[in-house]
Amino acid sequence: MTSHPFLDLAPLSAAHFASIEDRVAKLLGTSQDVVIMQGEALLPLEGAIRATAGPGTTALNIITGPYGQTFGNWLRDCGATVIDLSVPFHTAVTAAQVRAAFAEHPSIDFVSLVHAEAATGNTNPVGEIGEVVREYGALFYLDAVASVGAEPVVPEAWGVDLCVIGAQKAMGGPAGVSAVSVSERAWARMAANPGAPRRSYLSLLDWKERWVDAGRKVLLHAPAQLEMLALEACLSRIETDGLDAVMSRHARAAAATRAGALALGGGSELGRGLEAGGSPELGGGLEAGRGLAPYVHDAAEAAPVATTLRAPAGVPASELVARALEIDPSLPLAAGGGALAAEMIRVNHYGAHATLAVVLGCLSVLRDVLAERGVPVGSGESVREAAEAAWG
Numbered sequence: 001m002t003s004h005p006f007l008d009l010a011p012l013s014a015a016h017f018a019s020i021e022d023r024v025a026k027l028l029g030t031s032q033d034v035v036i037m038q039g040e041a042l043l044p045l046e047g048a049i050r051a052t053a054g055p056g057t058t059a060l061n062i063i064t065g066p067y068g069q070t071f072g073n074w075l076r077d078c079g080a081t082v083i084d085l086s087v088p089f090h091t092a093v094t095a096a097q098v099r100a101a102f103a104e105h106p107s108i109d110f111v112s113l114v115h116a117e118a119a120t121g122n123t124n125p126v127g128e129i130g131e132v133v134r135e136y137g138a139l140f141y142l143d144a145v146a147s148v149g150a151e152p153v154v155p156e157a158w159g160v161d162l163c164v165i166g167a168q169k170a171m172g173g174p175a176g177v178s179a180v181s182v183s184e185r186a187w188a189r190m191a192a193n194p195g196a197p198r199r200s201y202l203s204l205l206d207w208k209e210r211w212v213d214a215g216r217k218v219l220l221h222a223p224a225q226l227e228m229l230a231l232e233a234c235l236s237r238i239e240t241d242g243l244d245a246v247m248s249r250h251a252r253a254a255a256a257t258r259a260g261a262l263a264l265g266g267g268s269e270l271g272r273g274l275e276a277g278g279s280p281e282l283g284g285g286l287e288a289g290r291g292l293a294p295y296v297h298d299a300a301e302a303a304p305v306a307t308t309l310r311a312p313a314g315v316p317a318s319e320l321v322a323r324a325l326e327i328d329p330s331l332p333l334a335a336g337g338g339a340l341a342a343e344m345i346r347v348n349h350y351g352a353h354a355t356l357a358v359v360l361g362c363l364s365v366l367r368d369v370l371a372e373r374g375v376p377v378g379s380g381e382s383v384r385e386a387a388e389a390a391w392g
Contacts, residue, residue: 012223018216020228023235024179027148027243028163030156032181035207036231038224041145041166041178046074047202048162048180051190052110052139055079059110060101060138062093064124065117066337067143075112078195083108089120089340092301095128102136110139116147118169119337121296121308121346123147130158139189145169145178149238150250150305150350161186170250170305172351173234176227180204246354250304252391253349253359257307258294260363260387263378265291265312265370291377292366295344308336309345312375317345323372324365331362356391360384 017036025034037044049071053059057080061072064087075082085101087093093113102108111133116123126142133140141162144153149170155163161183167173182204190196190205197203210220238246295308311317318335325333332353336344347362349355363384367377 006226009225009229012225012228014217014219017219017223017228020232020235021179021216023232023239024165025181027235027238028156028165028181029154030163030181032156032183033187033208033212034179034181035204035212036177036179036228037207038177038221038227039201040168040175041143041164043202044164044178044180044204045071045143045145047197047204048141048164048182048186049074049112050078050202051196051204052141052162052186052193053078053080054193054195057081057110058105058107059083059112060085060098060105060108062098062111062113062124062129063087064091064093064122065089065114065120067114067117067119068112071112071114071141071143075110080110081107089117089122090296091298092122092124093129095125095132098129098132102132102138106136108136108138110141112141112143114143114146115153116144116150116303116305118146118303118306118346118348118350120340120344121294121303121306122301123151123303123305126160127158130160134159139186146303146305146350149243149246150303150354151247155181156183161189167231167234168351170246170350170354171234171238174227174230176224177231182208247304249354250350253354253356254302254304254307255299255390255392256356256359256387257309257347257349257362258299258302259390260359260383261292261294261307261309261366263383263386264363264367265293265375265377291370291375292345305348305350307347307349309347311343311345312370312373315370315373315375316342318342320366320369320373321345323369324362327365327368328361331365332358333362333366356388359387359391363387 059075059080062085139161142160145166148165163181166178168175292309295310296302318341321335332348334346335341
């Protein structure tokens with residue numbers, strides 16, 4: 001048998017596993033319990049809802065993208081009464097909207113929110129929303145999978161009771177493991193919920209009783225060895241670079257992409273007016289113009305992890321992306337999911353792709369593809385200069 005660096009590894013000890021959890025807690029700036037679950041982030045996202053929601057739950061489910069819709073489905077499946085607060089995908093929810101929902105529905109005792117929706121390119125003001133949720137005493141559940149590493153994620157300071165993260169986006173790590181920070185209130189809610197999963201791969205209570213409360217001495221099952229080591233390496237890289245530097249790269253990549261897209265064709269005059277502070281009617285992104293335009297109207301509501309762009313009228317985004325990837329398959333470009341495939345282009349400038357070179361490469365190829373379609377575009381020099389100036 002030949003040796004291989006990915007095979008025949010010594011077993012990952014419970015102490016080693018616990019030390020990685022401690023480093024995740026440090027990344028999140030929390031003293032709450034952190035559990036690393038052995039699966040992609042959908043595992044703790046679903047597990048946390050099923051552990052804390054049931055027939056007696058009245059949930060405010062905030063929808064700013066596809067994942068918010070998924071959470072509502074899980075909550076209903078648990079028997080919860082669900083009040084959906086939906087906003088157009090080109091914008092963010094506000095604390096005032098959340099407060100109004102509580103005023104209209106005083107029985108709300110659970111709030112679910114996605115911090116950053118990589119699928120739609122928006123990000124939500126979690127700290128401000130957390131203040132409202134605390135005021136009303138509801139349990140606060142947050143999906144921070146796309147935001148962690150790209151912008152601040154501090155669940156305990158924000159009053160978040162369940163904060164789920166994954167390493168595969170801005171952290172630049174593996175997809176096969178994920179983590180959730182859990183407050184004492186959330187643990188108590190699970191313990192009181194007769195429908196909370198037990199003796200199940202979805203069960204957070206199993207981890208609480210057999211791992212956390214037992215002193216983290218014996219693991220529940222064999223850990224995902226390679227993924228745990230990859231997560232440890234990912235944390236080491238962030239610690240070496242500095243979290244602030246990692247977040248700065250993502251913010252600069254987003255700013256450069258947005259500026260370059262406007263220089264590329266500027267979208268419509270409406271698009272330019274929005275960048276100057278205009279206020280459009282609610283809709284699905286900037287009005288389609290002759291070139292690309294930022295899908296999220298307000299730059300302050302655009303997520304640093306990925307930038308979404310609206311394709312020109314009559315030019316399917318999925319076709320533009322397919323052609324761009326024919327030219328350069330290495331580019332982190334994708335069309336929007338589902339119905340958004342016709343109008344949305346995603347520039348996934350996260351992790352190793354949060355660099356000026358990658359942003360410029362995406363903009364350059366998109367410019368070429370648009371020109372092939374006969375769409376008027378700005379000069380390559382103007383696009384590059386705009387992106388470089390925004391990068392700083």
